[in-house]
Amino acid sequence: MFPAGATNARPGVMNVRSIWLVALAVLASWNLFHLFQNDHWNRPPLPHGDGPDYESIAYSLSQGQGFQFAWQSQDWQSPYLADPDAAHYNQLHRSDRSGPTASRPPLYPVLIACVYSVAGRGPFGFSCVRVMAALATALAGSLAVAAAFVLGSRCWAGRWNGRWTGGVAAGVTLSLAVLDRTVRTYSVDFLTEPLALLWTTCLCLTGLFLLSNPRSRMSLMLMALWTALLVLTRSIAILWVPGIGVLILLSVGWRAWWWAAVYFAMVFVLLSPWWVRNCVLLQRAMPMGGQGAASLRGGYSDEALLDRGNWHADAEIRLQSELDREPGSEDWTQAQREVALADRASQETWEWIQERVWDLPRLMVMRVQTHWGPYFGPSLLWRLAMLMGAVALVVRLRPEGIWLIGLPILSTLSVAVLYATGGRFLVPLYGVLYALAGLGVAGLYGLAEARWAPGDRS
Numbered sequence: 001m002f003p004a005g006a007t008n009a010r011p012g013v014m015n016v017r018s019i020w021l022v023a024l025a026v027l028a029s030w031n032l033f034h035l036f037q038n039d040h041w042n043r044p045p046l047p048h049g050d051g052p053d054y055e056s057i058a059y060s061l062s063q064g065q066g067f068q069f070a071w072q073s074q075d076w077q078s079p080y081l082a083d084p085d086a087a088h089y090n091q092l093h094r095s096d097r098s099g100p101t102a103s104r105p106p107l108y109p110v111l112i113a114c115v116y117s118v119a120g121r122g123p124f125g126f127s128c129v130r131v132m133a134a135l136a137t138a139l140a141g142s143l144a145v146a147a148a149f150v151l152g153s154r155c156w157a158g159r160w161n162g163r164w165t166g167g168v169a170a171g172v173t174l175s176l177a178v179l180d181r182t183v184r185t186y187s188v189d190f191l192t193e194p195l196a197l198l199w200t201t202c203l204c205l206t207g208l209f210l211l212s213n214p215r216s217r218m219s220l221m222l223m224a225l226w227t228a229l230l231v232l233t234r235s236i237a238i239l240w241v242p243g244i245g246v247l248i249l250l251s252v253g254w255r256a257w258w259w260a261a262v263y264f265a266m267v268f269v270l271l272s273p274w275w276v277r278n279c280v281l282l283q284r285a286m287p288m289g290g291q292g293a294a295s296l297r298g299g300y301s302d303e304a305l306l307d308r309g310n311w312h313a314d315a316e317i318r319l320q321s322e323l324d325r326e327p328g329s330e331d332w333t334q335a336q337r338e339v340a341l342a343d344r345a346s347q348e349t350w351e352w353i354q355e356r357v358w359d360l361p362r363l364m365v366m367r368v369q370t371h372w373g374p375y376f377g378p379s380l381l382w383r384l385a386m387l388m389g390a391v392a393l394v395v396r397l398r399p400e401g402i403w404l405i406g407l408p409i410l411s412t413l414s415v416a417v418l419y420a421t422g423g424r425f426l427v428p429l430y431g432v433l434y435a436l437a438g439l440g441v442a443g444l445y446g447l448a449e450a451r452w453a454p455g456d457r458s
Contacts, residue, residue, distance in 0.1 A: 019149050023174050024142035031134040034184050041130055041188070042123035044079045047088035051190030052080070053104060056091070058112035062121060067109070068100045068334065079122065097334035102278040102289035107232040108192050133187040133194040140194075140201040141177035144431035147205055148173040148438035155398050155439065156446040165442040173438035176382060183430055192233050193427040199230040200407065201431035207247060207403040214252040220259060223248070224266035231271060235288050236414060236425065241267060243410040250402045281335050290338035294319065297345040299367075299419020300352050305359060309367030311419040319344055368412055370420040386433055389440030404436050 035041050045051025053069070060070045070076040071094040080089050112129050119125040152169025177183075186193040203226040210219040227244060230237040245260040252259050275287030282290060294316050298304065303312035323329055323340055332340070353360065375383065393401035408429055415425050426433075 016146055016150055019170055020142050020146035023145035023170070023177075024138060026174065027138035027141045027177055028135055030178055031138050031184060031187060032131065035130055035134045035187055038188050042127040044083055044126060045190035046188065047085055047090070049189055049191055050104070052089065052091040054109050054192070055112060055190055057101070057104060057109040058116065059121065061109060061113035062116040066100050067106065069094075069096060072096045079126075097332060097337050099333040099335055100281055101334050101338065102281055102286070103291040103338055104289075105192070105232050105235050106274055107229065108195060111195075112190075129190065130187050133190075134184075136194040136198045137183050137187060140198040140431040141174070141183075141434065143201050143205055144177065144435040145170050145173045145438075147208065148435040148442075151208075151400055151435070152439055152442040155393070155396070155400060156443055165446045168445045169435070169438035169442035171438075172385070172441045173434045176434045176437060177431075179378070180430065180434075183427065186427065193424070195233045196230060196237070196428035197430055199226050199233060200428040202226045203230065203244075204403050204407055204432045207251060207407075208400060210248070210251045211399050211402070214256070220248075220263055221266065224263055224270060227263075227267050228270035230428075231267075232274060234428070235292060236418065237428075238288060239414040239417070240407075240410045243406070243413070247402055247406045247410075250406070251399070282339050283335075284339055286339070286342065290342035293342035293349070294345045296418060297349045297352075300349045300356075300363075304419060305356070305363055308370045309363055309420040310370060311421050315348070316341075316345070319348070364416040367415050367418075367420040371412060371415045371423060371426055373423060382433075382437055385437035385440040387440065388444060389436040389438070392440060392443040404432060404439075407432055408436075 040046060045055050056069045056071060056076060057067055059073070059076045060066060060068050063070075063075075071091060077092055080086060080092055083089075086092070111132070115128045115132065116125050119128040149166045149170035151166075153166030156165040183193075183197070203223060206219050206222045206226060210216060210223070213219060223244070227237070227241060231241070241264070245263055248260050248263055249257060271287075278287050278289050279285055295311065297315045297319070298311045298313055299309075301312060301315045303314050304310060319341060323337060323344070326340075329337070329340075356363075372383065374380075390401065390405050392398075393404060411425060411429055
């Protein structure tokens with residue numbers, strides 16, 4: 001099932017499957033229990049964040065009105081106005097521009113609209129969307145547990161006693177997934193993190209499989225699929241694509257460079273319908289839509305420099321207000337407004353970078369620090385366990401480190417270039433990081449066992 005360099009500790013398929021099913025049952029039950037304990041489990045998306053944006057587009061899709069916002073629709077507003085937190089929804093005061101939008105990636109709104117087509121839009125539909133997110137999180141965590149069991153049994157066998165290391169790795173990984181309250185909150189928020197977590201975990205596991213099957217065409221196709229789903233869920237993942245190509249080459253060998261070329265081609269084919277749609281809609285070569293430029297302005301700003309590299313909405317809000325005062329802007333379509341916002345934001349971002357060029361290294365370092373924080377309490381213990389796992393993989397030259405360490409590096413580089421969001425961009429990697437920490441603790445256990453029972457090498 002998993003790679004490379006396997007030794008005498010080969011867990012059976014039935015054992016791996018049993019551990020995966022047990023982990024899935026535990027995590028699904030645990031996540032659903034906590035979801036149904038939350039006061040918002042069957043209410044509209046929370047007022048903060050992008051949840052109402054995704055839900056607004058999903059409502060339009062479910063009504064056959066296309067990929068556009070529905071801010072002023074009375075039917076869309078109705079459950080929000082009836083909610084106890086109605087006063088906190090500033091989205092209820094937004095004004096529509098006619099026509100489709102290219103400001104959000106499409107997959108999550110499409111999935112919400114599919115849920116509405118079956119469950120209806122209302123308390124039951126809202127709860128079904130959240131159940132989908134909770135189950136996606138549980139599935140990602142259970143796959144990480146299964147991977148940790150296999151890799152813990154194989155990576156630390158031979159030099160150390162590998163009899164129990166797989167079980168230790170799986171147990172630690174499952175414990176981290178159960179105890180992590182941060183991930184559970186995203187099931188309530190109507191945000192994209194649970195889906196992105198699932199796609200990233202699947203991508204990593206497929207990469208690990210590629211290590212032991214370097215000519216597996218199915219693995220390559222699956223990696224392109226997971227990558228496309230990830231980009232269609234969170235646009236920032238487009239920055240990962242070149243790096244994933246490098247990880248593929250490290251897995252199959254540099255002489256097989258055409259494997260990376262095939263991967264890029266498949267990702268391009270899978271994403272091209274959405275990209276072509278955006279370019280036609282915006283009448284610009286803007287395949288990713290216009291939101292990226294506006295968001296980047298919030299990352300390259302005085303507010304971000306003063307707040308450890310964190311993104312701030314102040315600059316975008318100001319630009320939106322300026323556009324509202326533009327003569328004739330009231331007649332713009334949504335697409336025209338997004339292009340105007342992107343143009344102005346890009347110009348201001350470039351001017352800010354030129355003025356603050358000497359602050360950029362410090363800004364990037366702060367973003368990375370924020371991305372991997374916090375560094376105290378249980379979070380510190382988790383990060384130390386991750387570090388132990390990474391060091392052990394590197395010291396022992398384990399090829400599994402290509403993916404278990406490579407993907408976090410890609411995420412870190414993306415944040416350094418763009419902006420930080422208080423660690424939110426790290427959430428899609430939590431499954432990988434659970435497993436890495438599990439391997440770290442299992443490696444420490446293996447060393448201790450070898451130290452105190454040197455005669456036992458079974």
